[in-house]
Amino acid sequence: MSDTDILRRRRDPRLEWMARNRLHPEHSQALATLGLQASGQEPAEWPGPNGLVRRNPHAIGFIGPNGRKRIDRSGAQTGGAAPAARSGDQDKRRLVEIETPAFHIAVVPDTASGRLTAQDRDLFGLARRLADQSSEQQSPEQHAHEQHSHEQRGAVLAVIFGDRVPEGLDEAGADRVILLPVTDAYSPEQRRVALSALEAALTPRHWLLPDTALSGGDLGRRLAISLGERPACGVWRVDFRQDKPQETESVEGAPNSESEWLCLCRSGSGRRDQSRPLPRVVLALAECGEPVVETRHAARLIDPSAVLGAELPTPLARIEDLGAVAVDPAAIALDESEFILSAGNGVRDWEGFHLAAQVLGATEGASRVAVDDGHMPRDRQVGATGTWVSARVYVAVGISGAIQHLQGIQRCDRVVAINADAGCDMVKRADLSVIADSAEVLEALVAQVRALRGEEIEVESRDVA
Amino acid sequence: MSHDDRTAHSVGEAGNPALRIDVLVSVGRHGLTERARRADLDARALELALQLGEDGRRLNLEVCHAGAPGDDTEAALRDYLGMGLERLNWIHTRESSDVLPVLRDYLRQRDSGSEPRLVLCGMRAEEGEGSGVVPVALAEQLGWASVPGIVAVETVERASDQWYAQVLQALPRGQRRRLRVRLPAILGVDVAAPTPRQSAFGPARRGILEPVAAAGDLQPDASLAAWPLMPAKPRPKRLKIVTASNARDRFKAAAAKADSGGGKLLTDVTPQQGAEAIVALLKEEGVLR
Numbered sequence A: 001m002s003d004t005d006i007l008r009r010r011r012d013p014r015l016e017w018m019a020r021n022r023l024h025p026e027h028s029q030a031l032a033t034l035g036l037q038a039s040g041q042e043p044a045e046w047p048g049p050n051g052l053v054r055r056n057p058h059a060i061g062f063i064g065p066n067g068r069k070r071i072d073r074s075g076a077q078t079g080g081a082a083p084a085a086r087s088g089d090q091d092k093r094r095l096v097e098i099e100t101p102a103f104h105i106a107v108v109p110d111t112a113s114g115r116l117t118a119q120d121r122d123l124f125g126l127a128r129r130l131a132d133q134s135s136e137q138q139s140p141e142q143h144a145h146e147q148h149s150h151e152q153r154g155a156v157l158a159v160i161f162g163d164r165v166p167e168g169l170d171e172a173g174a175d176r177v178i179l180l181p182v183t184d185a186y187s188p189e190q191r192r193v194a195l196s197a198l199e200a201a202l203t204p205r206h207w208l209l210p211d212t213a214l215s216g217g218d219l220g221r222r223l224a225i226s227l228g229e230r231p232a233c234g235v236w237r238v239d240f241r242q243d244k245p246q247e248t249e250s251v252e253g254a255p256n257s258e259s260e261w262l263c264l265c266r267s268g269s270g271r272r273d274q275s276r277p278l279p280r281v282v283l284a285l286a287e288c289g290e291p292v293v294e295t296r297h298a299a300r301l302i303d304p305s306a307v308l309g310a311e312l313p314t315p316l317a318r319i320e321d322l323g324a325v326a327v328d329p330a331a332i333a334l335d336e337s338e339f340i341l342s343a344g345n346g347v348r349d350w351e352g353f354h355l356a357a358q359v360l361g362a363t364e365g366a367s368r369v370a371v372d373d374g375h376m377p378r379d380r381q382v383g384a385t386g387t388w389v390s391a392r393v394y395v396a397v398g399i400s401g402a403i404q405h406l407q408g409i410q411r412c413d414r415v416v417a418i419n420a421d422a423g424c425d426m427v428k429r430a431d432l433s434v435i436a437d438s439a440e441v442l443e444a445l446v447a448q449v450r451a452l453r454g455e456e457i458e459v460e461s462r463d464v465a
Numbered sequence B: 001m002s003h004d005d006r007t008a009h010s011v012g013e014a015g016n017p018a019l020r021i022d023v024l025v026s027v028g029r030h031g032l033t034e035r036a037r038r039a040d041l042d043a044r045a046l047e048l049a050l051q052l053g054e055d056g057r058r059l060n061l062e063v064c065h066a067g068a069p070g071d072d073t074e075a076a077l078r079d080y081l082g083m084g085l086e087r088l089n090w091i092h093t094r095e096s097s098d099v100l101p102v103l104r105d106y107l108r109q110r111d112s113g114s115e116p117r118l119v120l121c122g123m124r125a126e127e128g129e130g131s132g133v134v135p136v137a138l139a140e141q142l143g144w145a146s147v148p149g150i151v152a153v154e155t156v157e158r159a160s161d162q163w164y165a166q167v168l169q170a171l172p173r174g175q176r177r178r179l180r181v182r183l184p185a186i187l188g189v190d191v192a193a194p195t196p197r198q199s200a201f202g203p204a205r206r207g208i209l210e211p212v213a214a215a216g217d218l219q220p221d222a223s224l225a226a227w228p229l230m231p232a233k234p235r236p237k238r239l240k241i242v243t244a245s246n247a248r249d250r251f252k253a254a255a256a257k258a259d260s261g262g263g264k265l266l267t268d269v270t271p272q273q274g275a276e277a278i279v280a281l282l283k284e285e286g287v288l289r
Helices: A003-009 A011-018 A027-034 A117-131 A131-138 A140-144 A146-150 A188-200 A216-226 A304-307 A352-359 A370-371 A403-406 A425-429 A438-464 B002-010 B040-054 B071-081 B099-109 B132-143 B199-205 B220-224 B247-255 B271-285
Strands: A045-047 A053-055 A094-096 A104-107 A155-161 A176-179 A206-210 A233-241 A261-266 A273-275 A281-284 A293-298 A300-302 A319-325 A339-343 A363-366 A393-396 A413-419 A430-434 B019-024 B027-029 B036-038 B059-067 B086-092 B117-122 B145-158 B164-171 B176-182 B185-191 B209-212 B229-231 B263-267
Touching: A003 A273, A011 A027, A011 A281, A094 B164, A104 A188, A117 A155, A117 A233, A117 A281, A155 A188, A176 A304, A176 B229, A188 A216, A188 A304, A188 A413, A206 A216, A206 A363, A206 B117, A216 A281, A216 B132, A216 B145, A261 B027, A261 B086, A300 A304, A339 A352, A352 A363, A363 A370, A393 B271, A403 B099, A413 A425, A413 A438, A413 B176, A413 B271, A425 A430, A425 B271, A430 B036, A430 B271, A438 B271, B027 B071, B036 B040, B040 B059, B040 B071, B040 B117, B040 B145, B040 B185, B059 B071, B071 B086, B071 B209, B086 B099, B099 B132, B117 B132, B117 B145, B132 B145, B132 B185, B145 B176, B164 B185, B263 B271
Parallel strands: A094 A293, A104 A155, A104 A206, A155 A176, A176 A300, A206 A281, A233 A281, A339 A363, A339 A393, A393 A413, A413 A430, A430 B263, B019 B059, B019 B117, B059 B086, B086 B209, B117 B185, B145 B185
Antiparallel strands: A045 A053, A233 A261, A261 A273, A273 B229, A319 B176, B027 B036, B145 B164, B164 B176
16 A cells, blocks of 8 residues: 555645645645646546536646636636647538439639639538538438438539649538549630530539639620520529429529529629529629538549540630730739739838839839838838738738738738748738848849749740750 | 730731621619719720721721610710710610510621621620620620620731631739630620720710611510519628637637738748748749749
């Protein structure tokens, strides 16, 4: 029988006091004697003799930043001083797999530069609602039986042009993914023919496309016209019909009026709405649905040749893409630009900054201070009082990141900070921060980009030779 | 593309037949006062067409509107005349008619064959459904090409018995793309196209609104009759939904500062190393051209 067992039977208040007092010189020894050293050994809560839950407040909590003990009563932390891997860090989302879908809902996302846009995610959220509609109709008891409802569920099919699967399709809510072998160049006719082939093979219940001017909107209109449909454009709300649609309601020339869903379409000017049954081709605005957050989906790849046959038919190519045209970056409006080099108070070498913007092909921006000091024109100011930009890459040179400026760059995808101060707010916001003298970094950047361009030109000339 | 590039191709081809352009215009409505006026996108389309004629090219320009007669409409159509037109064809329809077959028959009737032919119109109408389907549907029914988002028509030239137009298309983020389109084609004009010229009062009064009879019978627009347009409801603002199961996470979400957190921090690096990292990121994003 060891000492600890005896001590357990007989309480030693003094030893317990020493164990509680972290500042006591013999605190650690007392802990060791009481056997409390390893965290979580003593249960933090246990059922008492009367069935009441007893808690030991000394066994829970952690030492806060100011050295005082804190107890988090939110339930995120139970027993033990060291917060182990938090449950929030793990992926708690339910994985949903649909083996044999009853039908398909096809989504053709825009995927700007290989990434899903926010509108694409909204669209997938809407598609999920449409696909899960049969389980929505069920009673709650049936709904609990996932297996049962799976059989009536549809699958969301993501239709991607090209050969690269964008990231995050499983999180967005796609059950199936099909890659259609179409060139990256602008080829709406070819894409429309590919979609028509898919329509013939799978006949999705609905086609969902983002109502954007060039890619989704145009393609969707072409597809709808080729299907002999009148597409619903500018859809911003879709509701499940509570009352069953009546037979008499069906109108000549208004196909699919028996759809169980009603949609609201915004007109071109934004001043009119049109409520109509959801047609097969739906062109939806941003925020048409809630993006999927609670579940993950299989996003299983389908072999296009198995579905569509060996080769896609080639249409008469009336439109030929001659490639992008070099646009003067300074002429692009700041809120439209995709690449902004922005200067702040930390910039001393203004000529170097302008040269860097020119060499990189970036639109110039500025913080309020740089504008107030007269280094940059007022229309280049980024931030709450200037322009709210939505660049894909925003390079902040010598900008500390006032909250008004950070508001202005909220919608930027990637932020790069070049700054001398590692503790400023811009560095906290940035995806990549370089702590160095900004003038030297810009100079090195210019040199490297020039070397890169030079190499590319050399490679091209060698190819020609 | 600058003006000089354009003229280099087109001027001096005097032996070529005139370029046939139809501009389809509609009645717009002022956003605040709701007063009838020229539609902005259609006016831009007309501006593009008029500018094509200024290069010294022979132009056979016709402007057409299909719609029900009315005082409002007439005032709006005179705005187009004030841009420097002598006449404007007005196909009289009824309030409820479908303009698609009317326009299709109109365009088909005036097809003369060999000359190069362009149809310009705004991408979307401001009145009515404004879904932007009309150009696409017209092109499909006529078997022509349809291209949306046009900001400039650069050249129109012949290559092996076919007419081609070289056009610029507006991409998002201020970018442009050059396309070669086989004619005849229906081009949808984007907001980024040149601003339309001012409408002058005198020419607007003098111009002739020429009534044109519709080719076939007027067909009612069945779907518009079944699903009438109503005043737009304000769209609800999306709320930030926090799906936290405990108070701590909810509080953190409510009080969080906007920091992306997972940023890469390069301290104690030479400017060269820093620049390398930045170039790598720019390349990955594809903004370095």
